Amino acid sequence: MRRSLRRLVLPAGLLGLILLLALAAPLLPLADPVRQNIAGRLALPSANFWLGQDEYGRDVLSRILWGARVSLSVALAATIIAAVIGTLLGILGGYFRKFVELVTVRLAEVVLCFPPMLLALLVVTLLGPGAGTLVVSLGILFAPAFACLAYAETLSARALDYVTAQQALGAGPGRILLRTLLPNIAPPLIVQFSLTVASAMVLESGLSFLGLGVVPPSPSWGLMIRGARATMEQAPLLLFWPCLALAGTVLVLNLFCDRLRDALDPRAGGGGPAGFLRRAAALPGPALRKDATPGLLRIRGLTLEITGPRGPVAVVRDVGFSVAPGKTLALVGESGSGKTLTGLAVMGLLPGAVRVASGEILYTSRDGATRDLLRLPEAELRALRGRDLSMVFQDPSSSLNPLLRIGSQVAEALPRAPGRMARVVELFRQVGLPDPEGRARAWPHALSGGQRQRVMIAAAIANHPRLLLADEPTTALDVTVQAQILELLAGLKRSEQGMGMVFVTHNLAVVAQIADRVAVMYAGEVVEEGPVAEVFTAPRHPYTAALIAATPEGEAERLSAIPGAVPQAWAMPAGCRFAPRCSEARPACAQTAPPLQSIGPGRATRCLRWKELA
Amino acid sequence: MLAFAARRLAVSLALVWVVATLVFLVIHMIPGDPAELLLAQGGVAPDPALVADLRERLGLDQPLWTQYATYMGGLLQGDFGLSLQDEHAVADEIALRLPRTLELVATAGLLSVLIGLPAGVLAGLRAGQLTDRILSGIAALALSIPVFVIGTLAVLLLAQKLRLVSAGGYVPFATDPLRHIGLLLMPAGTIAFGLAAVVLRVTRGAVLEVLEREHVRAARARGLPAGAIIRRHVLRNSLTPVVTVVALHLGALLGGTVLVEFVFNWPGLSGYLVRSVEARDYPEVMGIVLVVSAIFVLLNFLVDMLYAVIDPRVRQG
Numbered sequence: 001m002r003r004s005l006r007r008l009v010l011p012a013g014l015l016g017l018i019l020l021l022a023l024a025a026p027l028l029p030l031a032d033p034v035r036q037n038i039a040g041r042l043a044l045p046s047a048n049f050w051l052g053q054d055e056y057g058r059d060v061l062s063r064i065l066w067g068a069r070v071s072l073s074v075a076l077a078a079t080i081i082a083a084v085i086g087t088l089l090g091i092l093g094g095y096f097r098k099f100v101e102l103v104t105v106r107l108a109e110v111v112l113c114f115p116p117m118l119l120a121l122l123v124v125t126l127l128g129p130g131a132g133t134l135v136v137s138l139g140i141l142f143a144p145a146f147a148c149l150a151y152a153e154t155l156s157a158r159a160l161d162y163v164t165a166q167q168a169l170g171a172g173p174g175r176i177l178l179r180t181l182l183p184n185i186a187p188p189l190i191v192q193f194s195l196t197v198a199s200a201m202v203l204e205s206g207l208s209f210l211g212l213g214v215v216p217p218s219p220s221w222g223l224m225i226r227g228a229r230a231t232m233e234q235a236p237l238l239l240f241w242p243c244l245a246l247a248g249t250v251l252v253l254n255l256f257c258d259r260l261r262d263a264l265d266p267r268a269g270g271g272g273p274a275g276f277l278r279r280a281a282a283l284p285g286p287a288l289r290k291d292a293t294p295g296l297l298r299i300r301g302l303t304l305e306i307t308g309p310r311g312p313v314a315v316v317r318d319v320g321f322s323v324a325p326g327k328t329l330a331l332v333g334e335s336g337s338g339k340t341l342t343g344l345a346v347m348g349l350l351p352g353a354v355r356v357a358s359g360e361i362l363y364t365s366r367d368g369a370t371r372d373l374l375r376l377p378e379a380e381l382r383a384l385r386g387r388d389l390s391m392v393f394q395d396p397s398s399s400l401n402p403l404l405r406i407g408s409q410v411a412e413a414l415p416r417a418p419g420r421m422a423r424v425v426e427l428f429r430q431v432g433l434p435d436p437e438g439r440a441r442a443w444p445h446a447l448s449g450g451q452r453q454r455v456m457i458a459a460a461i462a463n464h465p466r467l468l469l470a471d472e473p474t475t476a477l478d479v480t481v482q483a484q485i486l487e488l489l490a491g492l493k494r495s496e497q498g499m500g501m502v503f504v505t506h507n508l509a510v511v512a513q514i515a516d517r518v519a520v521m522y523a524g525e526v527v528e529e530g531p532v533a534e535v536f537t538a539p540r541h542p543y544t545a546a547l548i549a550a551t552p553e554g555e556a557e558r559l560s561a562i563p564g565a566v567p568q569a570w571a572m573p574a575g576c577r578f579a580p581r582c583s584e585a586r587p588a589c590a591q592t593a594p595p596l597q598s599i600g601p602g603r604a605t606r607c608l609r610w611k612e613l614a
Numbered sequence: 615m616l617a618f619a620a621r622r623l624a625v626s627l628a629l630v631w632v633v634a635t636l637v638f639l640v641i642h643m644i645p646g647d648p649a650e651l652l653l654a655q656g657g658v659a660p661d662p663a664l665v666a667d668l669r670e671r672l673g674l675d676q677p678l679w680t681q682y683a684t685y686m687g688g689l690l691q692g693d694f695g696l697s698l699q700d701e702h703a704v705a706d707e708i709a710l711r712l713p714r715t716l717e718l719v720a721t722a723g724l725l726s727v728l729i730g731l732p733a734g735v736l737a738g739l740r741a742g743q744l745t746d747r748i749l750s751g752i753a754a755l756a757l758s759i760p761v762f763v764i765g766t767l768a769v770l771l772l773a774q775k776l777r778l779v780s781a782g783g784y785v786p787f788a789t790d791p792l793r794h795i796g797l798l799l800m801p802a803g804t805i806a807f808g809l810a811a812v813v814l815r816v817t818r819g820a821v822l823e824v825l826e827r828e829h830v831r832a833a834r835a836r837g838l839p840a841g842a843i844i845r846r847h848v849l850r851n852s853l854t855p856v857v858t859v860v861a862l863h864l865g866a867l868l869g870g871t872v873l874v875e876f877v878f879n880w881p882g883l884s885g886y887l888v889r890s891v892e893a894r895d896y897p898e899v900m901g902i903v904l905v906v907s908a909i910f911v912l913l914n915f916l917v918d919m920l921y922a923v924i925d926p927r928v929r930q931g
Contacts, residue, residue: 110632117870118887118906122640125891125899202760206873209762210888225766232770239770243763251758258754276840277739349831386837399832401847403925412846413836443926459836 004263011256018249022068031059033066034217044237051241054224055231060238063219064245070220071246074131075200078138083193085139086146091177091185093147094154105151108144116141120203121212129212134204141203142196149192153185160184187264191257198253205246221246275352278378282348282356287375294364296500297346297467298322302359302374304341304350306569313570314357316341319526320596321519323467328493328501330511330532332547333521336566339504340394342521343469346373346502347391348381363388366466386413390460391469395476396452400444406455407440413462427458430495431488450481457488464496471504490514508551512536517602520544523566523577526596530603540605540614542584576608584613615929618922626915633907637900638685642678649674672698672896694901699893704901707886712905714784715875715882719867721802726809727860733810734817734856735849741822749814756811761870765804765877772800782878801878805871809863816859820852827851853924861917865910 031048036056043053051060086108093104111119123137157163158181166176207213208222216223224242232239281287292298304316316338323329331339344350346361361373365388373381393399401409407424414420421440428436431454444452453473460468470489474482490513493501503514511518511532518536519529520543528541539545549560564581567573573580579589589608596606607613649668650660669675673684688695694704737749773781779800787794824830825848833847872884883902890898922928 110636115866115868115870115906115910117866117872118868118903121872121887121891122899122903125894125896126640198758205760206762210872210876212888212891222762225763229766232766233774236770236775239766243759243767247759247763250760251755254754254758276834276843347835349834382834382837382839384837385835391832391835393828393832393835395828398828401829401833401851402927403850404846409833412833412838412842445927456832459832 004259008256008259008263011252011259014252015256018068018252019072021065022072025062025065025069028065030062030065033058033062033219052235052237054238055227055235060224060241063224064221064241067219067221067224067242068245068249070131070214070218071201071204071222071249074134074138074204074214075197077135078200078204079142079193079196081135081139082142082196083146083189086143087150087182087189089143090147090150090152091154091181094151095158095173095177095181101151105147108147108151111140111144112148116203117206120207124207124212129207129215131214131218134207134213138200138203142200145196146189146192149188150185153188154181157181157184191261191264194253194257194260198250198257201246201250201253275349276378276382281375281377281381282345282350283358283372283374285372285375287371287373287377287380289362289370289372292362292370294368294370295362296323296325296364297502298362299342299346300360300362302342302345302361303357304338304345305355305357306353307355308570310570312355312357314524314572315354315569316345316524318596319359319521319524321517321526321529323500323502323517325466325498325500326493327516328503328514330515330518331502331504331521332506332508332511332518334506334566337521338524339506339521340471343391343471343502343504346467346469347385347389348373348376348378349391363467386459386465387463388466389469390463390465390467391471392453392456392460392473394472396449396456397444397476399456400452402444404444405440406442406444406447409444410440410455410459410462413459423462424458427462428455430461431455431458432484433458448481449477450484453477453481453485454488457485457492461492461496461499464499466499468492468496468499468501469504470501472506474507474510475505486510486514508536508547520547523572524569525577525606526604527578527606528604529596534603538614540599540603540610541578541607542582542613543578546583576606584609615922618929619919622915622918626911629911630908633911634686634689634904635682637903637907638682641896641900642681689904694904695897697890697898698895699898704898707898708883708901708905711881711883711886714880715868715871715884716909717798718802718805718871718874718880718882719864721798722805722809722867723860723864725802725806726813729806730810730813731817731856734814735821735844735852737814738818738821738825738852739844741818746818750818753811753814756807757815759808760873761804761808762873762877764807765801765874768800768804769877782880784879784881797878797880801871801874801880804874804877805867809860809867812863813856813860817852817856820855821848824848824851850924854921857917857920857924861913865913868906868909 036058037053038056041053041055045052051064054060054063089104089108093101119141120137123140124133127133127136163176163180166180171180204213205220205222205225208220209226211226214220214223221242225239225246228235228239228242298320299322300320302316302319303314305312305314307313319338319342321329321331331342333339341350341354344354345356350356356374359374362370363373363384364370365384371380373384376384400406407421410424410427411420414423424440425436428439433439433451433454439447439451439455444455447455457473473489474485477485489501489503493499493514503510505511515532517530518532519526520535520541521527522543528535528539528544530540535544536548539548543562546560546562550562562581567577567580573590575588575590575592576582576585576594579585582589586609592608594606594608596604598604599610649665649672666675673681676684692705694708696702697704697707733749733753737746740746769781772778779796782800783797785793785797830843830847833843838846868883870884871880871882872888874880875882875884876888883906887899887902889895890902918928
């Protein structure tokens with residue numbers, strides 16, 4: 001059973017118990033809830049009256065249980081009315097739009113303009129107090145919320161393919177609305193239903209408390225609290241019981257709603273605390289590595305895990321490559337191959353759900369010391385970010401805070417000193433932004449996608465980093481702009497002396513243009529590494545060969561696609577991960593997972609048959 | 615910005631007009647003659663002469679559109695008519711009581727933001743940890759206790775058992791400022807108890823959502839310290855949903871202080887409304903509903919302005 005469902009058991013059980021007690025009130029051996037007994041006025045709990053007697057000597061326990069019937073039936077009846085009317089209006093408005101929408105949804109919105117308690121009082125004025133009035137007024141009160149919710153859900157559902165398909169098949173609107181749309185928009189409506197029951201109970205008891213709801217002598221929790229108020233100094237227990245019953249029931253209902261929402265929407269919740277408040281390193285152990293030979297960046301045996309339904313799942317396994325100063329390494333692979341996660345691991349910016357299982361990321365800083373970034377405490381790693389290590393992300397439009405001016409965001413990367421803004425303008429000029437002074441004062445939404453990416457690059461190079469990670473920096477941009485950004489990055493390689501770059505991409509044409517070396521990733525593993533020219537002319541892994549064959553290039557006669565899809569992280573083949581899609585696979589490939597083996601100076605492959613295929 | 619404000623203001627004024635018309639129609643369209651309803655005592659049919667007299671006094675004998683014109687004309691001059699019970703000008707009574715309710719609502723709102731916002735940010739940043747569980751647990755509990763229960767229990771505990779404060783009442787600020795504030799804090803604190811929990815939950819959710827956004831990750835990549843990330847990139851971006859929810863609740867409170875005013879004997883607008891409802895005093899009910907709805911609309915207008923201050927994108931849209 002899923003965890004979210006397990007968590008639903010307790011509130012659901014309690015809720016069931018409350019409903020059962022309310023339903024069973026006539027069957028239980030209870031005293032008459034309205035029979036008065038002046039001799040037993042304000043009596044304390046006794047064997048006959050477990051919770052004591054009230055100001056008229058009536059049995060409190062009996063009144064609580066009978067009161068539950070009144071409160072719950074008023075709340076449920078009102079909620080059912082509100083749900084039926086509201087959902088109907090919302091669905092009709094959302095499905096037919098135009099005039100129907102005007103008279104249904106817009107009307108509901110006008111009703112929402114009134115404060116709820118005020119509206120309830122208005123209805124009570126017109127109809128007079130009583131349980132019937134309560135049901136009507138609460139029904140009117142809560143219907144608009146259902147209407148707006150059903151309307152919004154219908155709008156998003158009616159555009160879906162299966163609804164369009166039904167229309168094309170000639171199904172009438174009644175059939176589509178009831179059989180297709182309603183079941184699909186049901187989950188949020190169910191949550192809204194239980195929320196509304198709780199709100200209706202609170203409002204009902206409030207109105208009864210004011211003397212404008214349930215009419216005495218019918219027992220109702222609100223009325224009981226009203227009655228106990230007069231004598232609360234002598235008999236505080238009398239006040240306590242109905243308060244406990246009311247607050248307890250509402251608490252159970254609210255808890256039920258929260259858990260129900262989690263169960264219906266598995267994406268919600270989870271997460272964990274913010275990553276930047278973490279203090280410890282990703283892995284234990286000393287970070288400083290005196291024995292290591294210096295080099296800009298060397299990754300070895302990097303394995304990243306997420307927690308799946310059946311234990312940990314490796315999303316990146318045994319990844320290794322190195323980057324020399326002034327050189328560019330391209331990290332290539334299909335979506336979901338683990339390229340981006342590898343880049344984020346270098347920066348220490350992995351999302352909370354991803355855990356470093358093992359490996360090392362050695363980085364030699366300006367002072368010549370070599371440190372393992374995976375074992376570096378967050379505070380020291382933070383000091384490297386933006387100064388030694390920089391990253392440019394895939395989508396420039398979401399990488400900028402929409403509420404802060406551009407210049408002020410780029411200035412964050414620079415040390416606090418006079419002339420900071422002048423430096424920002426200078427950076428903007430360097431990355432080729434038109435009107436750099438004006439751009440510094442502009443808001444992010446005033447810039448085009450390409451300009452925003454130039455801003456992100458300006459922030460990344462502000463402190464002359466030694467390593468720049470570019471995570472698909474052109475994917476989200478127009479084709480013409482892509483070329484300009486690539487040109488800018490290629491230019492930076494020349495102007496920023498000694499800056500190494502890791503360029504994450506799925507585009508082989510870009511690799512040839514910008515990179516010195518290439519590491520090809522497949523299903524979380526590096527399958528081949530080597531100098532770009534060598535790998536492209538003589539690939540030593542069938543996946544690399546297939547990727548090259550699948551790339552449109554000049555006058556190629558025909559493109560070949562790779563059959564099948566990347567396996568899911570929790571269903572990896574036991575042997576070579578590419579074997580199920582590989583045209584060269586032999587039975588041996590499905591049995592043993594091949595290691596990444598060196599096949600010459602600076603070249604490596606993860607294929608058992610590389611010699612035969614060469 | 616100015617054009618944006620003018621456009622929103624026009625929409626708000628139109629809404630007030632719609633509400634005024636709606637209130638007028640609801641009162642006049644329901645079956646049954648208000649004059650007859652008013653004079654009917656215990657199911658005994660009233661004297662037709664008396665009914666006719668009252669109908670004339672209320673202007674009910676005139677055609678609907680004439681009544682509507684008179685009503686709207688009166689509204690434009692700030693005239694809400696006379697109370698049926700004591701022939702007081704409804705506008706005067708509203709002018710006396712409205713500031714007291716507004717003071718109560720504003721104090722409650724301020725208290726709940728002062729408590730709920732920092733607690734919600736803390737719970738969001740420490741999501742899943744002990745701090746968050748304790749804070750969220752308290753919030754869930756506070757949300758489940760109806761406001762009149764909290765108020766009544768507060769009176770029992772703080773006023774009657776511990777004798778720390780008086781059970782309720784009202785003293786004008788000019789007469790005794792300290793006592794005025796003391797008497798204000800009990801009902802305001804009672805409202806803030808539940809409202810702070812709402813603010814906490816919304817803030818926590820908003821912070822959690824913003825933390826996942828890419829611009830926060832980008833700010834971390836620039837090497838910003840945790841404090842600066844929270845201040846510059848998380849807090850302000852989390853504010854929009856908080857503003858929406860607080861405004862919505864403050865608006866709902868304009869009519870919803872009824873219970874608290876009743877518990878603490880606070881002579882605000884809501885108590886007046888309950889009295890009018892009980893007496894079926896139509897001019898009073900109409901006047902109060904209209905004023906409260908108008909303030910509600912005004913509040914929504916102010917919220918839109920606040921969005922524009924928070925988010926530069928709104929100013930253009």
